[in-house]
Amino acid sequence: MLIFLDTEFTGLDHPWPRLISIGLIDESGQEFYAELPPASYLPKVTLWVQEIVLPLLDGAGAVQQGQDLSERLANWINDRGPSQIVTDAPNYDFQFLEALLSSWPPHLDRKPILPQFDAETGERFNNAVETAYTQGLRRHHALDDAKANRLAWIAVQEN
Numbered sequence: 001m002l003i004f005l006d007t008e009f010t011g012l013d014h015p016w017p018r019l020i021s022i023g024l025i026d027e028s029g030q031e032f033y034a035e036l037p038p039a040s041y042l043p044k045v046t047l048w049v050q051e052i053v054l055p056l057l058d059g060a061g062a063v064q065q066g067q068d069l070s071e072r073l074a075n076w077i078n079d080r081g082p083s084q085i086v087t088d089a090p091n092y093d094f095q096f097l098e099a100l101l102s103s104w105p106p107h108l109d110r111k112p113i114l115p116q117f118d119a120e121t122g123e124r125f126n127n128a129v130e131t132a133y134t135q136g137l138r139r140h141h142a143l144d145d146a147k148a149n150r151l152a153w154i155a156v157q158e159n
């Protein structure tokens with residue numbers, strides 16, 4: 001099972017960026033989304049993140065922390081069975097996933113997949129991502145970005 005992952009965090013220009021939100025969606029369309037409490041990241045937020053990312057957050061019921069978030073995430077992943085993460089930013093997204101999990105799910109591969117295609121397929125992938133955003137997905141929302149990548153992956157696999 002492929003699981004598409006995206007995160008939002010405090011900014012690329014921080015030596016130690018902090019996670020803001022995480023979104024995952026599996027091949028079948030089952031979703032996981034969580035946000036961390038604002039107190040855990042607000043001191044480090046860049047102006048760009050403050051203007052672009054924070055207004056898109058769901059808030060309220062999506063906010064989770066600590067062991068509850070770790071257990072909920074691990075259980076969701078375990079329910080998928082043997083899985084591998086697909087992410088376009090493994091140096092950030094996958095590392096945040098690793099940090100959130102207090103123990104590694106036994107059926108989750110330790111190596112993520114980075115979508116890499118030849119020029120023509122890459123263009124089709126990017127076009128499918130852009131199409132997803134024109135159909136209501138919010139760019140720079142962790143779950144919506146994961147959904148866009150899933151839809152694009154499916155689109156290029158069908159051709």
